[in-house]
Amino acid sequence: MHAVASPSPSADPSCSHEPRAAFPPLRDGFDERLATAPTITAGATEPDELAVIVLILGHCAAVTPGQTITTNYVIATLRDGKVIDSTWSRKSTVDVAVGLGQLGRTIQVIAGLDRGLVGVKVGSRVQLDIPPNMTYDREANPHAPAGALRVIVDVLDAR
Secondary structure: OOOOOOOOOOOOHHHHOOOOOOOOOOOOOOOHHHHOOOOOOOOOOOOOOOEEEEEEOOOOOEOOOOOEEEEEEEEEEOOOOOEEEEHHHHOOOEEEEOOOHHHOOOOOOOHHHHHHOOOOEOOOEEEEEEOHHHOOOOOOOOOOOOOOEEEEEEEEEEO
8 A cells, every 4th residue: 555645735836737628637747648548458366455556656745535536547357457437438537535434434436446546646647456345336236347446547636
């Protein structure tokens, strides 16, 4: 897992600029690779615990528990890399509150996202390999995919 950084804004001036209107809504100074949809692949083994792999390191403040973040993401089944959801295909970002479980509140996303995105710096792209016990509740949603997930998330804003 990764450490949670201070919630204070970064000294980097690009972190305070408004994002551009085009999709995806990147701020000046963000890595231009965030303008391109990531490629997602199958994993070799199913993880026993949540793995957070930084693919592009942002330079703005880290996400803290309870913040709402603006994301782009691709979700795939880990065993075969089959994409099951993507904001890129809709050309629309999604805002979600994360870290609610750490605050003792009801989480709004799967547990792997709720935990895995806290501590990620805004402007980053991360890969989350999420074990089955931190994905969808198959009793509540029997049509959800079974097994581990691989999710690549771009954290574009946090507030």
